[in-house]
Amino acid sequence: MNAKEQFIATQAKVDEAAIAPLPNSRKIYVEGSRPDIRVPMREISQADTPVSSFANTRTEPNPPIFVYDCSGPYTDPAAKIDIRSGLPALRAGWIAERGDTVQLADLSSEYGRQRAADPALDELRFPGLHRKPLRAKAGANVTQMHYARRGIITPEMEYIAIRENLRRAEYIESLKNAGPTGQKMAAVLGRQHPGQNFGASIPGEITPEFVRDEVARGRAIIPANINHPETEPMIIGRNFLVKINANIGNSALGSSISEEVDKMTWSIRWGGDTVMDLSTGKNIHETREWIIRNSPVPIGTVPIYQALEKVDGKAEELTWEIFRDTLIEQAEQGVDYFTIHAGVLLRYVPLTANRLTGIVSRGGSIMAKWCLAHHKESFLYTHFEDICEIMKAYDVAFSLGDGLRPGSIYDANDEAQLGELKTLGELTDIAWKHDVQVMIEGPGHVPLHMIKENMDLQLEQCKEAPFYTLGPLTTDIAPGYDHITSGIGAATIGWYGTAMLCYVTPKEHLGLPNKQDVKEGIITYKLAAHAADLAKGHPGAQIRDNALSKARFEFRWEDQFNLGLDPDKAKEFHDETLPKDSAKVAHFCSMCGPHFCSMKITQDVRDFAAQQGIAEEAALAKGMQEKAVEFVKSGAEVYRQV
Amino acid sequence: MNAKEQFIATQAKVDEAAIAPLPNSRKIYVEGSRPDIRVPMREISQADTPVSSFANTRTEPNPPIFVYDCSGPYTDPAAKIDIRSGLPALRAGWIAERGDTVQLADLSSEYGRQRAADPALDELRFPGLHRKPLRAKAGANVTQMHYARRGIITPEMEYIAIRENLRRAEYIESLKNAGPTGQKMAAVLGRQHPGQNFGASIPGEITPEFVRDEVARGRAIIPANINHPETEPMIIGRNFLVKINANIGNSALGSSISEEVDKMTWSIRWGGDTVMDLSTGKNIHETREWIIRNSPVPIGTVPIYQALEKVDGKAEELTWEIFRDTLIEQAEQGVDYFTIHAGVLLRYVPLTANRLTGIVSRGGSIMAKWCLAHHKESFLYTHFEDICEIMKAYDVAFSLGDGLRPGSIYDANDEAQLGELKTLGELTDIAWKHDVQVMIEGPGHVPLHMIKENMDLQLEQCKEAPFYTLGPLTTDIAPGYDHITSGIGAATIGWYGTAMLCYVTPKEHLGLPNKQDVKEGIITYKLAAHAADLAKGHPGAQIRDNALSKARFEFRWEDQFNLGLDPDKAKEFHDETLPKDSAKVAHFCSMCGPHFCSMKITQDVRDFAAQQGIAEEAALAKGMQEKAVEFVKSGAEVYRQV
16 A cells, blocks of 8 residues: 555545635625525725825725635635535535425445444545435436526526626626716726627526526536535536536555545645546545545536446446446535446448547547447447436436547548437437536547537537537647646637636647646636636626736736636736735836836826826827828827717 | 956857757758759757567657757858857848839938947957848838738748748658557657637648738738848748747946846747847947847847937937837838837826836836826827838838736736727837738736736737737736746736746846746747647647657657757757656656656556457457447447547
């Protein structure tokens, strides 16, 4: 036993880095229609702006802004964090009051019971779970889609509506009330470029009814297993903010339970909207339990990975029975979405024979091997309706896997890939027949100009079920930088309509990501998702850009750092050049020094105008009038009304 | 005097990191129509692929591939490198034989002569220049555009044609001759997706005549000052490979001459196609001399920066005379292109008053201040034809600066920016009247969906003069990651038609980039430029992707590292997880371990077929025939002919 495996449950501790406060930030909760709907946001406060005019100096407040917060109770100083107890079950009451679930006497999964009974695992086992698993009552369907289609707005839906709006209206209001120029400030800081959204239907404000309607028509999903009541409801759909997923998980080559829990808390701190546990190493079951119990974000898995471990890695020995037991095992732990590679059909496999990089999806290659070995369609496909029955008994969402996604630019958009996509569209219909929520996984490696085709086909064939893509990587030639080759593709496909972007770390193709790589991947994908939101014209998306740019222009360095996605790194970079604290109020950038700071010069330009005793715009216009006849003729038109 | 300034010319040494050999790489020279046209490329050799079938094992060679090489003699072990002597003047003969230049007895610039005569600078001064400056003979025009328009194919143009083709035809030929499956290999590895090029005119092969024609019509430029004979000719134009620029330069806050020379050699090692020296600190003149004499790539500057230093940072005291002397000073040192912010007109300045971030271009803000202080158009605009006269006497190309580029998402594509762009189009016509080469600088901060408008307007208003953009950054919210926010925009605008991408480092907005930041910026921009080449369908662009993907699929780890843009980092990342040398031949990825490697499983699928004693494709088809009637009916169609 090496050092990594010396994990003892009773001594497990939260990663201190996960609970450190974020600078100038405060966790707030926005209450909904009932006191148990409390939606977390991060409020970032800012310094005032000093304003000088005619020898008077006053200050103008910069109201705090509100940003989406995935970090859960960890960043709430009032929350008691003990990872041995797990997070509070905030949805438990909502689930119970629907009255459509039963508490089971024991786990339904044979494997789950074996693990629970194995004394050798006592030392590892999560000690904090004292409730029994839930399942839908016989004949009941507990999916959010099912409720939505019956016209029910669940507390989860209301929670999401509040969350997606990010107190936009309140922020604009606070600007208006911020001193004499508040009206103008609100007009400027609330302004946003009209987007280009390729047929999306993004409303000005998200209402609970809109959330319900989007879920009902399958255009969005709420991954929310009834056995994961700790989750803070979130939504994935093209008409909502673009989300990102972070992959974690151990492998045969390393990493322990505590490392994986740390990666999860680290991922959500920096903005992971969901986390996939892709463990393929030891103690997959116990690792997952620790992760789920401590995760405020939905957890996804690829159940075939664990099933394969159960047959010692021999794909051809996989059976429906083993797989079924694995699904139930994981569903009763609380996994919120399952990647299921049911679209890997027998007839598609030969289409991969002439590929440059064959089948690169692990799940896809496992199923292809099974299909060939048995010369028949996989149990994922033949038992798809049986799987739906399981999904709807726990509200696990499908993430229909793209087992035949291209693994190289060469293989992009080939027949195998597009054939599978068509099948995923057919499976979507079947899942929807059962009111089971579905998203669709997408590539992979695709050159920039071939990305649109992926999105267009997906929207058409999967009828706007949310698309969830891995990148795509836009070139193969930069191992070590594939977070960037794929971040380019991710921003692009997010703009076109992809609902969630699966991150890629710098270690992709090369090794297992460490915490630093996880953070690098997350921040890259957060900025890509945000670039997509801006391009789609998502309401309010530009508020954070505007606030940060104003801080930058006014040399409010700390605010510039804090409004960014990674305040720590921004501050660290700044301090490398100008380490003194006084530099944080320096009215020039550390890049250029005082003479060459264009922002300083711009300020001089404005001051120059102000010195003449008239308002800046008028001063500029006056100068023009005196000296430039041509300009006078059209002068009245050159000022934009803000 | 601090440690940084203790630079002593006679003890200057090349950065060892710049001359270390790149793994499995060899510098080759492709000879043109005359022995002094020797075009450098980097040849990357690869391991053989072992092929097993029917108990026989043979190997199939993977011929070396050729990649564009900006690194100059530094990576040639046969070259003698002494930065005190500078690089060989490889173009000196070509310039001389054109017979249109005169050698000057002394520097024409007053400031240049002062610096040369100042004994206090002796210790710093570059000691290796023993030739006199050149200038066009009276009435002559020595620009590459002038020759091109007279139908002359210069050695520079032929050099570029060879360079841009990258021995593509020879590589495909070498594949065909690589064993029994060579024809198939050539068809696969030479295959490329058709691009989407938005009206570009990219030929299948670059000929010297095509280079001439593109330069003649102004659609491409060859920055090649007659006083920079050390430069290895390269071209910037939408119908050629997308290029990238790296900015270096000291500031009032730090860095020495040797650090700047090191940054230049470091930049070109990783792929900087041109380097801009943006120094604004001490000893700008001497620093530039060291850089140019040791640079095999074109050097660009923003002369107004140095001019401003000459008037102690007081923009309003700038005069045409000071600026003119600066242009001549720099032209006689050998600067290949000048950024000139001649489009900042008086009437555009008030258009910036309502911006969120004012004027963020340093040059733009200097000129705006000058314009306001004097209430007239700048000397850059009023003396534009005088500037053209200087440019054509040395063949310095214009990089018409976008002094009013947006500094925030909020300010993107506003009237000030687009007004200036129109003026730049008018100035392009004037420069072209003088046969002076022109490229146009572009933004800046622009959301993804507003990038296309920039490119479309630039192509129209500047008549396809090459566009040279800074990013654009697609969001403002990620300080510390602006190489990525801008890499997304750079790949996108490169795809749309931008000819050169100016890099952004992670320190953008925060501090001065160090060597690590420079490399991070360069690799990010190389991959963005390459993603653009793939999307445009640039001939042969996919060769490197295909070769790398084949190496990846065959677990040729070292080849995968070496074919990438940064072999050092790829190897380092791999070694973190699987440090042993044996892991470099491991037939599984370090991410997943042996059970879960999809590439290994794909190989198993193929082996499974091979075991049946028939060829892989036939085996797959046979399996289908036996078991799946449906498939048989359409089986003949499912194999793609390679």
